[in-house]
Amino acid sequence: MPGHDTARDVYRQALPVILVSLVAGLFSGTILGSETMRAGISEVPGLLLLLPAFLATRGGVYGSLGARLSTGLHQGLIEPQFQLDRRLTNAIIASFLNGMAVSVFIGVITFLWLRLFGTAGNLLELVGIMVVAGFLSAVLMISVLIAVIFVGYRRGLDPDNVIGPVVTTLGDVFGVFFLLVGIYVVGAVL
Numbered sequence: 751m752p753g754h755d756t757a758r759d760v761y762r763q764a765l766p767v768i769l770v771s772l773v774a775g776l777f778s779g780t781i782l783g784s785e786t787m788r789a790g791i792s793e794v795p796g797l798l799l800l801l802p803a804f805l806a807t808r809g810g811v812y813g814s815l816g817a818r819l820s821t822g823l824h825q826g827l828i829e830p831q832f833q834l835d836r837r838l839t840n841a842i843i844a845s846f847l848n849g850m851a852v853s854v855f856i857g858v859i860t861f862l863w864l865r866l867f868g869t870a871g872n873l874l875e876l877v878g879i880m881v882v883a884g885f886l887s888a889v890l891m892i893s894v895l896i897a898v899i900f901v902g903y904r905r906g907l908d909p910d911n912v913i914g915p916v917v918t919t920l921g922d923v924f925g926v927f928f929l930l931v932g933i934y935v936v937g938a939v940l
Contacts, residue, residue, distance in 0.1 A: 763911040771915040778923040790933040794879065796871045800860040804883065804929065807852045808921030812891045815845040816913035819899050823909060830903040832896060846888050853884025875936055882932035891920050
C-alpha cells in the first residue's frame with residue numbers, strides 16, 4: 751500500500767533507535783547504581799519511592815507531545831521546522847505544564863505516603879527535588895523531541911516509529927541524572 755510503512759520499514763527505522771535506547775538504559779542503570787546516587791537516595795527519605803513514578807510519567811507526558819507532533823506532521827498541520835505557530839506553541843506549553851504539575855504531584859503524594867506509614871519525610875525537600883528534576887527534564891525532553899521528530903521527518907523517517915524509544919531513553923537516562931541534580935540543588939538550598 752502506498753503511503754503505509756511495511757513491517758520491514760518500521761523495523762529498519764526503529765531498530766537503530768532501540769539499540770541506542772538499550773545502551774542508554776544501561777548507562778542510566780550505571781548512574782542509578784553509582785555511589786553518588788546511592789548516597790543521595792539514602793539521604794532523602796522517599797526518593798526511591800518516587801523514582802519509578804517520576805520516570806514513568808516522563809514517558810507519558812512527553813510521549814503525548816511526540817504523538818501530537820507526529821500526527822500534526824502527518825496531517826500537514828505542522829511544518830517539519832521549528833516555527834512557533836499556535837499548534838506547536840500550545841503543544842509545548844501543555845506538555846511543560848503537565849510535566850511540572852505531575853512532578854509536584856509526585857512529590858506531594860510521596861510525602862503523604864511516607865506520613866501514612868509513619869516514615870519521616872520533608873515535603874519541601876521532596877517537592878523541591880521534583881521541581882528541579884521536572885523542570886530540567888521538561889526543557890531537555892521538549893527540545894530533543896522536537897529536534898528528533900522534525901529532523902527525522904525531513905529525512906524520511908516516520909516519527910511514530912522512533913518516538914517511543916527516544917522518549918523512554920531520554921526519560922530514564924536524564925530523569926535519573928536530573929533527580930541527582932535536584933538532590934544536590936535542594937540540599938544546597940535547604
